[in-house]
Amino acid sequence: MGQKSMPPGLSRAYLLALAPSAFLAPLPLLWTHGSSRSAILLYELILLYLWYRARVERPVRVSDGWLNVLGLGYLGWLGFEMATLRLGLLRSVSHLLLFTAIAKLASLKRPSEARLALLVIFLLTLASASSSTHVSSLVYFAAMAWLGFRTLGRLAVLADFSDAPPDRVLASVPTAGMSAVAIVGAAACTVPLFFALPRLHGPFAVAPVRLEDAFAQAQTSDRVDLESFGAAKRSDRVILRLAARPALPAGDSLRLREADFTRYQEGVWLREPGSGPRRGTRSAFAGGGALSAVMTVELNAIGRGFLFLPYGTSAIRLDRGRAVERSDGVMQISGRGPVRYEVDVTRRPARVAGRGGISAADVPREVQEYALSLTGDLSDPKAIYRRIEQHLLKDFVYTLDPPRAKGDPIAHFLKRSKAGHCEYFASAAAMMLAARGVPARLVTGSYGGEEGLFARTILVRADNLHAWVEADLDGTGFQVLDPTPPSGVPPVLRSFSLLSRLASLGKEIEFFYDRRVLGFDSADQAGAAETVREQISEAASSLTGWRSAAAELVTAQNVGLLLVMAGLAYLLARRRRGGSSGTRRAGPAARAYLALRRMLAKRRGIVPDSVPPEEVARLFGREVPPGAGDARAVVAIYTASAFGGVEPGPEEKRELKERMRRLRKLA
Amino acid sequence: MTRLIPDWEIRITNFGLGYILMCLVVAIAATNTGNNGLYLVLAGMLAAMVVSGVLSRRNVRAVRCEIETVGEVVATRPAWLKLRFQNRMKAGTAQSLFFLHEALPGPLWIDPLAPGESREVVVEGKFPRRGVYRDVDAGLLSRFPLGLFRKYRRAELAREIVVYPLPEANAVPEVPPEDARGGRPHPRSRGGGTDLRTLREFSPGDDPRDLHWKQSARMRRWIVREREAERDRAVFLAVDNAVTFPVDSAALERFERAVARCAGQALLLLSRGAEVGFHARGVKVAARGGRSQRLRILEALARLEPVPTTTAQPFPSMRRGDVRWFVS
Numbered sequence: 001m002g003q004k005s006m007p008p009g010l011s012r013a014y015l016l017a018l019a020p021s022a023f024l025a026p027l028p029l030l031w032t033h034g035s036s037r038s039a040i041l042l043y044e045l046i047l048l049y050l051w052y053r054a055r056v057e058r059p060v061r062v063s064d065g066w067l068n069v070l071g072l073g074y075l076g077w078l079g080f081e082m083a084t085l086r087l088g089l090l091r092s093v094s095h096l097l098l099f100t101a102i103a104k105l106a107s108l109k110r111p112s113e114a115r116l117a118l119l120v121i122f123l124l125t126l127a128s129a130s131s132s133t134h135v136s137s138l139v140y141f142a143a144m145a146w147l148g149f150r151t152l153g154r155l156a157v158l159a160d161f162s163d164a165p166p167d168r169v170l171a172s173v174p175t176a177g178m179s180a181v182a183i184v185g186a187a188a189c190t191v192p193l194f195f196a197l198p199r200l201h202g203p204f205a206v207a208p209v210r211l212e213d214a215f216a217q218a219q220t221s222d223r224v225d226l227e228s229f230g231a232a233k234r235s236d237r238v239i240l241r242l243a244a245r246p247a248l249p250a251g252d253s254l255r256l257r258e259a260d261f262t263r264y265q266e267g268v269w270l271r272e273p274g275s276g277p278r279r280g281t282r283s284a285f286a287g288g289g290a291l292s293a294v295m296t297v298e299l300n301a302i303g304r305g306f307l308f309l310p311y312g313t314s315a316i317r318l319d320r321g322r323a324v325e326r327s328d329g330v331m332q333i334s335g336r337g338p339v340r341y342e343v344d345v346t347r348r349p350a351r352v353a354g355r356g357g358i359s360a361a362d363v364p365r366e367v368q369e370y371a372l373s374l375t376g377d378l379s380d381p382k383a384i385y386r387r388i389e390q391h392l393l394k395d396f397v398y399t400l401d402p403p404r405a406k407g408d409p410i411a412h413f414l415k416r417s418k419a420g421h422c423e424y425f426a427s428a429a430a431m432m433l434a435a436r437g438v439p440a441r442l443v444t445g446s447y448g449g450e451e452g453l454f455a456r457t458i459l460v461r462a463d464n465l466h467a468w469v470e471a472d473l474d475g476t477g478f479q480v481l482d483p484t485p486p487s488g489v490p491p492v493l494r495s496f497s498l499l500s501r502l503a504s505l506g507k508e509i510e511f512f513y514d515r516r517v518l519g520f521d522s523a524d525q526a527g528a529a530e531t532v533r534e535q536i537s538e539a540a541s542s543l544t545g546w547r548s549a550a551a552e553l554v555t556a557q558n559v560g561l562l563l564v565m566a567g568l569a570y571l572l573a574r575r576r577r578g579g580s581s582g583t584r585r586a587g588p589a590a591r592a593y594l595a596l597r598r599m600l601a602k603r604r605g606i607v608p609d610s611v612p613p614e615e616v617a618r619l620f621g622r623e624v625p626p627g628a629g630d631a632r633a634v635v636a637i638y639t640a641s642a643f644g645g646v647e648p649g650p651e652e653k654r655e656l657k658e659r660m661r662r663l664r665k666l667a
Numbered sequence: 668m669t670r671l672i673p674d675w676e677i678r679i680t681n682f683g684l685g686y687i688l689m690c691l692v693v694a695i696a697a698t699n700t701g702n703n704g705l706y707l708v709l710a711g712m713l714a715a716m717v718v719s720g721v722l723s724r725r726n727v728r729a730v731r732c733e734i735e736t737v738g739e740v741v742a743t744r745p746a747w748l749k750l751r752f753q754n755r756m757k758a759g760t761a762q763s764l765f766f767l768h769e770a771l772p773g774p775l776w777i778d779p780l781a782p783g784e785s786r787e788v789v790v791e792g793k794f795p796r797r798g799v800y801r802d803v804d805a806g807l808l809s810r811f812p813l814g815l816f817r818k819y820r821r822a823e824l825a826r827e828i829v830v831y832p833l834p835e836a837n838a839v840p841e842v843p844p845e846d847a848r849g850g851r852p853h854p855r856s857r858g859g860g861t862d863l864r865t866l867r868e869f870s871p872g873d874d875p876r877d878l879h880w881k882q883s884a885r886m887r888r889w890i891v892r893e894r895e896a897e898r899d900r901a902v903f904l905a906v907d908n909a910v911t912f913p914v915d916s917a918a919l920e921r922f923e924r925a926v927a928r929c930a931g932q933a934l935l936l937l938s939r940g941a942e943v944g945f946h947a948r949g950v951k952v953a954a955r956g957g958r959s960q961r962l963r964i965l966e967a968l969a970r971l972e973p974v975p976t977t978t979a980q981p982f983p984s985m986r987r988g989d990v991r992w993f994v995s
Binding site for chain 1: 680685689693696697698700701702703704705706707708709710711713714719721722731759760765773774776778802806808810811813820821823
């Protein structure tokens with residue numbers, strides 16, 4: 001037997017309660033491509049229609065027969081969608097959920113159907129939440145929490161109505177103030193719970209973008225092609241956040257070296273087949289030099305990327321993740337996920353060791369000819385570079401959208417398009433130097449950044465990615481040369497107005513969300529636990545220090561003074577207590593009676609002051625029949641004490657105590 | 668019988684159980700996929716449970732509810748109940764409250780109570796049976812805020828509620844007129860005697876035999892003769908409340924019917940100015956007349972309980988000349 005059908009007014013109330021959450025639940029799927037846009041728009045339009053009909057008190061109620069027909073029809077469509085259109089499992093499932101939600105909301109006849117509709121809305125919320133990776137999903141979570149609280153609050157009320165509730169019922173609950181208190185309270189509990197829930201796997205989605213993105217290729221691969229690098233620079237994703245103690249001067253100190261490339265093949269730069277430093281060779285980060293600053297870097301690394309290191313790095317300490325040093329002074333990350341590390345920066349000149357530069361044989365013939373035609377009359381490497389730099393500066397244009405190349409991109413850049421981004425300029429310069437026999441190589445990394453909200457941290461975004469040249473011009477080692485025109489070099493340090501600083505707060509939140517929420521994993525948990533342990537340890541050691549300091553203060557004079565002050569304070573407090581209320585401490589009978597009242601109140605709710613002692617004993621006896629006799633005896637002793645002035649003797653006190661013990665046990 | 672307001676204060680609802688189940692499902696999904704979006708949802712759901720528990724407790728515990736009846740209460744007849752609610756929270760509106768009472772057909776919605784607000788509501792209810800209600804099966808129910816828990820709070824009675832039996836309607840007194848005669852002087856008040864006192868319009872409860880046909884025809888309204896009172900001997904209506912234990916439902920039904928008939932007879936006699944008393948085993952209401960006597964007899968009937976035959980006390984003694992009329 002099914003449940004009795006709801007009156008139309010009640011199903012209308014259910015629909016009005018569910019509609020706001022149902023409207024919001026699938027919206028993120030529009031952006032995450034978890035469902036086709038047309039399906040979501042159709043869903044929202046039908047939902048608005050249902051809501052409108054409910055508002056004007058003509059709710060739609062599709063009959064069971066029609067519902068079966070629609071269901072069968074959709075089943076056929078679902079088969080067609082999965083077999084022929086092949087939209088993917090996620091989309092098919094989300095379409096099914098959208099259909100089910102609408103079908104249920106259009107045919108609310110029983111309270112159980114309203115609960116089913118709520119379940120479907122919840123599943124849509126889960127689909128949206130699990131497929132959203134952007135920081136704006138926090139806004140979605142907040143909005144959904146607000147609407148969800150109101151929806152559940154109203155459904156809880158409707159559960160006790162068997163007929164249409166008055167309109168004021170839904171309008172009056174839950175009150176805005178209580179909703180706000182509940183949301184804030186829930187948020188306060190959510191944060192520790194989120195970070196404390198056990199993680200058995202690495203994060204499902206890792207910031208900032210998916211692996212197939214151009215930026216990811218640019219950052220993580222052992223190869224960089226000229227086109228993907230330009231595409232990566234268009235992104236405004238935060239790559240890393242850094243802070244230095246003391247603050248580093250703006251300029252080349254914010255030039256972070258990531259990887260170098262020495263092999264070039266048809267528009268693609270490749271790294272030398274990597275391995276660790278040769279046995280016996282000194283590490284590039286072996287220390288030495290006067291320490292200039294300690295830089296803390298949080299890197300949103302994806303895949304087997306590289307650490308971004310400032311020139312002059314003398315030591316690296318990784319808080320989490322692992323990195324392997326390559327032979328050319330590059331640190332490659334061996335795991336996947338965000339990395340945090342500290343770098344000691346010295347005042348050493350920006351000279352970098354390395355095995356070598358680009359082989360002249362790798363330089364395309366057209367580029368070699370171009371280099372000869374440009375610098376053939378020069379032999380001094382510095383002069384050659386100056387000529388190349390001047391040439392690139394005067395005759396070439398910086399653009400992130402260079403014309404498509406026919407043939408070799410660098411040759412096309414030099415001879416025909418004369419337009420490109422920093423990697424074109426750096427590649428051309430490096431190859432022309434190599435063609436003239438000067439050891440040179442291409443280096444990728446970042447340059448500059450923008451101040452965080454409180455100017456303590458610097459955010460480095462994808463548009464700060466940069467490429468430059470390292471060349472050995474005088475035999476003293478590879479030095480940094482940047483042939484990119486100033487218009488193409490990222491600004492050293494962008495500082496902002498108050499408004500922009502507020503905007504950067506959003507960026508900070510974005511970074512936090514990417515790093516601490518989306519990418520949070522068991523290693524972070526372990527780190528947090530370690531931090532807590534350290535904090536406790538520090539607190540314990542400071543307590544020990546405080547104790548030893550306090551021990552010096554404990555002299556007979558101080559202790560005496562303290563005792564006198566405590567005594568005075570006690571007397572003062574006692575006098576005030578007595579003076580203000582004029583009451584004295586209740587006797588044992590009164591205390592026992594009050595305890596009896598409290599026990600009764602605990603069982604029955606409140607016991608008004610007007611309830612006389614005999615009634616208290618009677619009510620208690622009714623609540624706890626085995627304790628009726630004891631309750632009567634306690635009340636008798638109390639009555640004799642309070643109204644007859646007969647204080648209980650030692651024997652009665654013992655009896656009172658024993659009776660109260662029994663009553664407590666029974667209650 | 669299932670109580671409307673149980674002794675326990677809080678209970679998880681079916682929806683709450685489903686919610687916990689969904690938490691488990693999301694927990695498994697989050698753990699298996701490592702999706703931090705799901706972890707966020709899970710943390711939010713768990714936090715909502717905690718917040719729901721705290722708010723729910725506060726919401727109901729802070730409201731004091733007191734019940735009082737207005738006027739006489741007769742079983743199965745509409746009666747007025749005065750409900751007094753007081754929100755004792757200094758901050759926070761008490762909301763989503765329902766009042767439950769067996770005299771009401773269903774839960775009664777209470778509009779949100781602002782902090783510190785007191786409100787009186789008068790509602791119509793029906794008590795299903797006569798008797799004295801000391802420990803009322805009534806109180807507040809709330810599923811606030813999310814419907815995960817049902818929270819109860821017993822109401823307090825301002826004083827015990829006495830529900831009178833529904834008098835069985837009688838047009839004619841069962842007591843013979845001669846039993847109401849005696850040697851005491853007539854009080855010159857209206858009653859069931861033979862001397863005509865006045866003529867007046869018919870009112871419900873009047874004996875049709877008193878209709879004055881001639882005058883009614885003249886005035887085209889029903890006119891009755893009002894007679895002088897004949898209360899010279901006290902009449903005691905009696906109900907035998909001794910029953911054989913264990914009591915079967917038929918015996919109880921007979922007993923309740925006797926109570927109802929007795930109430931009907933008493934009201935009828937009193938309305939005619941007679942002096943009526945009431946006797947049962949261990950119960951005695953002295954014979955008097957007037958409205959206050961009506962209440963005394965009805966209250967005695969409301970409080971009357973069946974007693975085992977073995978322990979039943981004898982009926983109270985009577986004065987010579989008084990009449991005891993057993994109603995069964």
